Amino acid sequence: xxxxxxxxxxxxxxxxxxxxxxxxxxxxxxEDGWSVGAADIQPxxxxxxxxxxxxxxxxxACDVSNEDSCRAAVAETVSAxxxxxxxxxxxxxxxxxxxxxxxxxxxTRTQEVNVTGSFLMAREAARHMAAHGGGAIVLTGSxxxxxGGVGGHGRGGPAYIASKAAIVGLTRSLARSFGPHGIRVNxxxxxxxxxxxxxxxxxxxxxxxxxxxxxxxxxxxxxIAAVARFLVSDDARxxxxxxxxxxxxxxFGL
Ligand SMILES: NC(=O)c1ccc[n+]([C@@H]2O[C@H](COP(=O)([O-])OP(=O)(O)OC[C@H]3O[C@@H](n4cnc5c(N)ncnc54)[C@H](O)[C@@H]3O)[C@@H](O)[C@H]2O)c1
Numbered sequence: 001x002x003x004x005x006x007x008x009x010x011x012x013x014x015x016x017x018x019x020x021x022x023x024x025x026x027x028x029x030x031e032d033g034w035s036v037g038a039a040d041i042q043p044x045x046x047x048x049x050x051x052x053x054x055x056x057x058x059x060x061a062c063d064v065s066n067e068d069s070c071r072a073a074v075a076e077t078v079s080a081x082x083x084x085x086x087x088x089x090x091x092x093x094x095x096x097x098x099x100x101x102x103x104x105x106x107x108t109r110t111q112e113v114n115v116t117g118s119f120l121m122a123r124e125a126a127r128h129m130a131a132h133g134g135g136a137i138v139l140t141g142s143x144x145x146x147x148g149g150v151g152g153h154g155r156g157g158p159a160y161i162a163s164k165a166a167i168v169g170l171t172r173s174l175a176r177s178f179g180p181h182g183i184r185v186n187x188x189x190x191x192x193x194x195x196x197x198x199x200x201x202x203x204x205x206x207x208x209x210x211x212x213x214x215x216x217x218x219x220x221x222x223x224i225a226a227v228a229r230f231l232v233s234d235d236a237r238x239x240x241x242x243x244x245x246x247x248x249x250x251x252f253g254l
Contacts, residue, residue: 009033010085012232013077015064015121018042020195021140022090025225029088030056032229037077037084039064040091056081064091064117065109074124086232087125087137089118094197095159098151107159114163118170122185126178134182136232137174141167141189143247147212154200164189168243175241184240186231191247193219214249 012029016022017038023045026038030052038044039062049057058080062073078084093113095106118139129135142164144156151157156164167187175185192198192209198218201209210217227246230236245251 011035011077011081011083012086012088013037013039013073013084013125014088014090015039015062016090016092018044020090020197021190021193021221021224023048024221025088025090025228028222028225028229035081037073037080039073064121065112067120070120070124074128078128083132084125084128085135087121087135088228088232089121089138090140091117092140095157096151096154096200097157097159099158102151102157102159110159110163114160115166115170118167122174126181126183129183130178130181136236137178137183137185138228138231139167139171139185139187141187141243143189143191143245143250146251153202153205154198155205171243172241179240184236186236186239186242186244188224188228188231189243189245189247190224191219191245191250193221193224195221212250213247214252217248219246219248
C-alpha cells in the first residue's frame with residue numbers, strides 16, 4: 001500500500017461495481033471507510049449510493065475493454081479522492097455458448113473484456129501507483145477454468161474458460177512487473193457464486209455445482225468480496241502473484 005497511508009482505508013477503484021461480487025466489494029470497502037471509484041458499463045444500483053456518504057463514492061461509466069475508458073476511470077478516481085491505493089477488478093463478460101455455437105467474434109470479444117480489460121485496468125492503475133508509493137491490485141479468475149466448463153445451461157463455455165485461465169499468467173506476470181514499483185498483484189478465483197452471472201443456471205446445474213463443494217453450497221458475493229478486500233489490505237502485504245481459490249472447497253474431487 002502507499003507509503004502515505006497507515007494501516008486501514010484509502011482509495012479504491014472497483015470495476016464491475018454495479019452487480020454481484022463487485023457491488024458487494026464496493027459496499028464492504030465503503031463500510032470500512034474507503035473512498036471508492038465504482039466503475040461499470042451499466043449504471044450503479046441506487047442502493048449503493050443510499051448506503052454511502054456521497055463524498056466517498058464516485059460512479060464511473062467505464063468499458064474495461066477500452067483503453068481511454070480505463071485511463072479515465074483511474075484519472076477520475078484520483079481527481080475525486082486525491083490518490084489510488086487499490087484496484088479491485090471484477091468486471092467480466094460471461095460467454096456461455098458451447099463450442100458448436102461460439103463465433104470467432106464472441107470468442108475475441110470475451111478475451112477483450114476479460115483479459116485485455118484486466119491488463120488495461122491494471123496498467124492504468126499501476127501507472128499512478130508506481131509514481132505515488134505503490135498499491136495493491138486484485139484481478140478475478142474463475143474456478144471453472146480448473147474443471148473446464150463446456151457452456152450451455154447458463155454456464156461458462158470455452159471462450160469464458162480460456163479468458164479466466166489467462167488470469168493466472170497475467171497475475172504472475174504483472175506481479176513480477178509491478179513488484180519493483182511497490183505494487184502487489186493477486187487474484188481471487190471464485191467458485192460458483194450467487195450473482196447475475198449464475199442466475200441463468202438451471203436447477204440441475206445449481207445443484208451439481210453445490211454438490212461439488214465441500215461446504216455443499218454456492219458462495220455469496222460478499223464471501224468472495226471479503227477475500228479480495230483482505231488481498232488489498234495491509235494484512236496481505238507479503239502476498240503477491242497468488243491466485244486464491246474461494247470456492248467452499250470446490251478445488252477437491254473434481
Ligand atoms: N458468479 C460466479 O459464479 C463467478 C464464478 C467465478 C468467477 N466469477 C467472476 O467474478 C467476477 C464478478 O462476476 P459476478 O458474478 O459478480 O457477475 P455480475 O454479472 O453480477 O457482474 C459483472 C459486472 O461486470 C460488468 N461488466 C461487464 N462487462 C463490462 C465492461 N466491458 N466494462 C465494465 N463493466 C463490465 C457488468 O455490467 C456487471 O455489473 C467476474 O470476473 C466473474 O468472471 C464469478
